[in-house]
Amino acid sequence: MRLRHFTLLLWIALFLVLGEVALELRAKGKGYGALLFDRGALAGVFSDEATNVSAEATTAVDGFGPTADFPFRSRVVDEVAPAGTTRIMIASASYAEDRKQPVTAIFPVLLEDELRARGFEVQVLNASSNAYSLGTAARVLTEELPRWEPDLVLVYHYSNDLDEIAPRVLSVAGGGAPNATAGDAEASGDDADEGTPRTERERPWPSRLMEATTAYAQAKNQIKARLVGLRLLEPTLPPEVLAALRERLDAVRAVTESSGAELVLVQFACSHPASQGGSLPAPYRNNLFRYNSYLSERAWREGVGDWNTLLAGYGATHDLAVLDLPRDLAGRHECFRDFCHLKELGHQVAARSLADALEPLLAERAGEGEEGDE
Amino acid sequence: MNFNSAEFLLFLPAVLLLNTLLFGRTRGRHLMLLVASYAFYMAWNWKYAGLIAGSTLIDYFVGLRMAATDDPRRRKLLLIVSLCVNLGVLALFKYFNFFVDGTASVFELIGVDLALPTHSLLLPVGISFYTFQTLSYTIDLYWRRLEPERDLGKFALFVSFFPQLVAGPIVRASDFLPQLHHAPESIDGSRQRVRAGMARIFRGLFKKIVFADLIAALFVDKVFANPSDYSTLDLLLALYGYAFQIYNDFSGYSDIAIGAAMLLGFHIPENFNRPYLSRNVREFWTRWHISLSSWLKDYLYIPLGGNRGGRTARNLMITMGLGGLWHGAGLNFVLWGVYHGLLLIASRAADRHASPDAPAGVLFRDRFLTFHLVLGGWLLFRVRDMDHLAEYATAFATFSGGTALHPAAIGLLALAALVHFTPRGAADGLWKGWSKLPEVIQGAGYAAAIVLLCGLSVDAAVFIYFQF
Numbered sequence: 001m002r003l004r005h006f007t008l009l010l011w012i013a014l015f016l017v018l019g020e021v022a023l024e025l026r027a028k029g030k031g032y033g034a035l036l037f038d039r040g041a042l043a044g045v046f047s048d049e050a051t052n053v054s055a056e057a058t059t060a061v062d063g064f065g066p067t068a069d070f071p072f073r074s075r076v077v078d079e080v081a082p083a084g085t086t087r088i089m090i091a092s093a094s095y096a097e098d099r100k101q102p103v104t105a106i107f108p109v110l111l112e113d114e115l116r117a118r119g120f121e122v123q124v125l126n127a128s129s130n131a132y133s134l135g136t137a138a139r140v141l142t143e144e145l146p147r148w149e150p151d152l153v154l155v156y157h158y159s160n161d162l163d164e165i166a167p168r169v170l171s172v173a174g175g176g177a178p179n180a181t182a183g184d185a186e187a188s189g190d191d192a193d194e195g196t197p198r199t200e201r202e203r204p205w206p207s208r209l210m211e212a213t214t215a216y217a218q219a220k221n222q223i224k225a226r227l228v229g230l231r232l233l234e235p236t237l238p239p240e241v242l243a244a245l246r247e248r249l250d251a252v253r254a255v256t257e258s259s260g261a262e263l264v265l266v267q268f269a270c271s272h273p274a275s276q277g278g279s280l281p282a283p284y285r286n287n288l289f290r291y292n293s294y295l296s297e298r299a300w301r302e303g304v305g306d307w308n309t310l311l312a313g314y315g316a317t318h319d320l321a322v323l324d325l326p327r328d329l330a331g332r333h334e335c336f337r338d339f340c341h342l343k344e345l346g347h348q349v350a351a352r353s354l355a356d357a358l359e360p361l362l363a364e365r366a367g368e369g370e371e372g373d374e
Numbered sequence: 375m376n377f378n379s380a381e382f383l384l385f386l387p388a389v390l391l392l393n394t395l396l397f398g399r400t401r402g403r404h405l406m407l408l409v410a411s412y413a414f415y416m417a418w419n420w421k422y423a424g425l426i427a428g429s430t431l432i433d434y435f436v437g438l439r440m441a442a443t444d445d446p447r448r449r450k451l452l453l454i455v456s457l458c459v460n461l462g463v464l465a466l467f468k469y470f471n472f473f474v475d476g477t478a479s480v481f482e483l484i485g486v487d488l489a490l491p492t493h494s495l496l497l498p499v500g501i502s503f504y505t506f507q508t509l510s511y512t513i514d515l516y517w518r519r520l521e522p523e524r525d526l527g528k529f530a531l532f533v534s535f536f537p538q539l540v541a542g543p544i545v546r547a548s549d550f551l552p553q554l555h556h557a558p559e560s561i562d563g564s565r566q567r568v569r570a571g572m573a574r575i576f577r578g579l580f581k582k583i584v585f586a587d588l589i590a591a592l593f594v595d596k597v598f599a600n601p602s603d604y605s606t607l608d609l610l611l612a613l614y615g616y617a618f619q620i621y622n623d624f625s626g627y628s629d630i631a632i633g634a635a636m637l638l639g640f641h642i643p644e645n646f647n648r649p650y651l652s653r654n655v656r657e658f659w660t661r662w663h664i665s666l667s668s669w670l671k672d673y674l675y676i677p678l679g680g681n682r683g684g685r686t687a688r689n690l691m692i693t694m695g696l697g698g699l700w701h702g703a704g705l706n707f708v709l710w711g712v713y714h715g716l717l718l719i720a721s722r723a724a725d726r727h728a729s730p731d732a733p734a735g736v737l738f739r740d741r742f743l744t745f746h747l748v749l750g751g752w753l754l755f756r757v758r759d760m761d762h763l764a765e766y767a768t769a770f771a772t773f774s775g776g777t778a779l780h781p782a783a784i785g786l787l788a789l790a791a792l793v794h795f796t797p798r799g800a801a802d803g804l805w806k807g808w809s810k811l812p813e814v815i816q817g818a819g820y821a822a823a824i825v826l827l828c829g830l831s832v833d834a835a836v837f838i839y840f841q842f
Contacts, residue, residue: 002394005564005568006391009568011820013821015818016821207381210828216825219825219829223829223830227588228832230783231592231783232593
């Protein structure tokens, strides 16, 4: 056998590369991120560091992170907060990181501006990253809280947790004994969340590379999302999923409380709450099914209500503040670019809504601080 | 490392490149393939590579010792050592808990509460396959049907050759070892061989992702998870779906294994031959998992006495019962084996099956009947336990109509059946036509297929037979 016998493989590789380049050029032309044409994107795939700092972001741009020393997409601040400043950490996902918006337009930064405009000395650290979840948040907070010592930790999650929990709780593939193809944690019956990669970086790089290509994303968006709509899906959010969400919440609360910070729960807002009836626009539904292969559209939308109810009850039980973001945002289609991610207007509304809700809390803290000074 | 993973998409070309560069340098090539095979296996769980290595070493030295002596007692002792070690490891990992639980249940029936210890060890992937492979080696040596392999590296490669390591086909030493000794300097028609190998791999991937995984994801898994939520029609469709899921899953794996081996310059025997076209259950077992059924025939059924001595029925039941148990430590697998044993006995007793030249109506009747008898077996195979079987049967007995399945899901099932039942000549003609196309067109087709298959993969699922 000689290498020339394998020209077929070279043709396959060539067509894959050419196809990817063509799709990336098209995506770039439409303003989307591209693996080959965005600086550092390809290097980021091969990086083993489990951090949300992109490869090129080692210095602050216009005073904003992330940088090598400041792993948050918000204004860079010193590690130690100035006296009299309330430090707020936002633990969320792409909803708050939102790399499709300039950093000055995302709600964590706008929230900081809004609160400062109202006379509060605050710093907002945006510890949110694409694909993060409550499960991830517990681990991120464990690492970051001791260093940054925030006073308040705002947690805003839902969709990514469902994407992680649903396959484990609802997967019904054929039986058989667990074998060495299964993760140790799954097979031993430990908490399934233990096996959750903190980020996609914890998986083998060939998988990360393949999944970072535009061809793969297009295949999933155009084919898989439509196929999921054809399968038998869960009509409602099963109690096991809510139980798993509650367990994750417990973990986040334990980490936050042990650091001395105050946990603040933010209820989830979506573009089309179940109470509005109707159905999601087709592109939204495809996007939903792209990541969630188990829950029906109805289950996901009604689940938002179930989750928010759970948060309210959890907050009451544990004496935690619960912020009603959906009151100002849910169902306002003009604020969303898909079922859960915000447009520029949505970020502005979210920042104002959170500022309104936080104001009494901050005022109360300021009062307590003055009393303490006296 | 799964065959349907990005890692394998890079791993295979890398091994092919090294294999090609080392072609003609036999020792180096074999060493590279051995390292690659262990790397492939350790990608799942590195801890269990020691088991394969241990099994390899023991059978290698047993083989050498057996060849060095003519003393029948000593030879038998060596065979027993090999059987005890290999089957002992298999029993520990696969059957220990099953028998402990079974024993405890029996004692519970008579009012004795036994608290017997069980273990929580994971079942090593492919243990049933490579155990049978090494066993065939020592048994063949014992029967003097084979010369011992004196090169440890070659023997280790025979045991661990990655294309068929985790889910077969079960390759006999007599088939594989000669290929290591007589590797040609070049292989005639290598370009055609590469084309045929690639076609076979993609055929396997297509079977696995499009038919097996998609049918399972769209409805089979969900219906079997809660049978009582579904109508009789849906339960029947799910059972049909499972029949095509398991066939396409397992034969898809075999296709990829055969194709990958072909690219590396090796030949692995066929494992499937459109089994649902069988005219009786005896024929089914010459078309389904051929490497296992022939192994069971040669190393169990015939040594038990085979058809001789009026003990055919007993021998069939033992062989098929143990064959069922080979698949998994569960009562349902044993029952599945026993069920097939009974079908084989009935088939022999009836001794009436259509010849290939029989009228189309007779052929159709026999094939239809055989397929549905096999389908009954798949129900036993698919259920989790006897309670699950009872739940399915109770729900089925409501004879309710209507379906919750999407028409496209039913269409996919029909397509899988159509592909399976398409005459071989037509299917082969299509593949031949494809392989005659210029490589640039084939390359474009395969590249498009890779992207398409990524999109069609709803739930990335491991192969069903990995659990055995």
